[in-house]
Amino acid sequence: MIESSVVQTPLLSVRDISVRYAKREVLHGVTLDVRPGEIVAVLGHNGAGKTTLLNTVLGINKPTSGSIEFDGAPVTSRSVRANVLTGMSLTAAERPVFRELTVVSNLRLGAYGAKGLSKADLEDRVEDVFSTFPRLRERSGQLAGSLSGGEQRMLALGIALVSRPKLMLLDEPSVGLAPAVVQDILSTLAERCETLGMSILVVEQNVRSALRVAHRVYYLRMGAVVHDEISAVAAERESFWEFF
Template sequence: MLLEVEGLCVNYGHIEAIRDISFTVEEGQVVTLIGANGAGKTTTLKTLSGLRTVRAGSVVFEGRDITKVPAYERVALRISQSPEGRGVFVGMTVRENLDMGAFVRKDRKTPAYTEDLDRVFDLFPRLKEREKQVAGTMSGGEQQMLAIGRALMARPRLLLLDEPSMGLAPKLIQQIFSIIREINQQGTTVLLVEQNAAQALKIADTAHILETGEIVRTGTGKELAGDDSVKAAYLGGDL
């Protein structure tokens, strides 16, 4: 098992943001967390990245308990996140942003590094075209591509994606999800938080529904997409 989350509890002050959640992610899967705003999805990803303190429970990655491992060490363990809101370095160029994604790597002058950069440019040809452009001058869709590309430069075993479709036009959303599927098919395990439940369930091997910090439903993407109660609550009544 690549990732095992057991009995996880996280607070913001006295408020429980995550309440005793448990789930696993197998290597090679796409697993998605869906739910309304405030359900605890982003907090879950931040906790897995080491950006939130765990009150109770554990996070085990590749058999190692990383519950108290700091965030920068988790990147070195090959857990990488593309954050909600993209978070690109707006004053840096595309290439500089990508290089920042690889800050823990010690092989920047090797063919392996060049291969990873080429992989990102193959997935996102627009980034190659904009390689010397300052990130803050790019469109929202281009910045989202850059955020994912930057996360990939850490060579993650587990890629955490937080709301990759947020604020994007429908045509671009389709493109982003197609690329996420391709990233997974190339061998990267993906844990996806996404409000566009219809798109997320289409590519998910396993899906968990969060409500007020708790997992209330689990199933395959196909099972949940076909469930009438899920359709009514999260899919606008239909896919």
């Protein structure tokens, strides 16, 4: 686990960003960091602005003010494609897999656009996902649309892993899954990310499932960060009502 006292250059640095849809501002001066190898959770209720935040980091939304740096370079003026190629991946909360394709075809698509990746290297990465989530190997020829919810979530994370991002952006991985299943999948992912040195920014409403894997948490209420702390401190809290 990364000690929060260790001073490290952040991999992702979000500084005072505001985002609006038409005339309505939905993020108000949000600041947060993700350090290399760190798993950071942003917790907030429906409509708090979690998906908007992830979309802004990836470049789908442009902030009206503030700045975002990823891996030492400003990202807000770059295209989504450029941000993906420099090492970000976003796993959406809804419909995260190609339902009409097989499991293995979904995984191969994870490396779409990766320059200079040989077929052998691609197959190694797919194999690595199969070792991480053996259930996917058993189902490799099955259509993704016929997988269970938990298996689809594993596949979605597998697609992201194949691109070997420096930063995985995860939008509510707990949605629709039993807590034990979420826990299992996220701990497996966290272990793999630790080995590969990847960072994760995960947004969640499900506080407990996020706290089990995150090193640090931010609380987002109505588009503003109201508090942040290390997970060990958050885990001792009896309630989170003051942050939501």
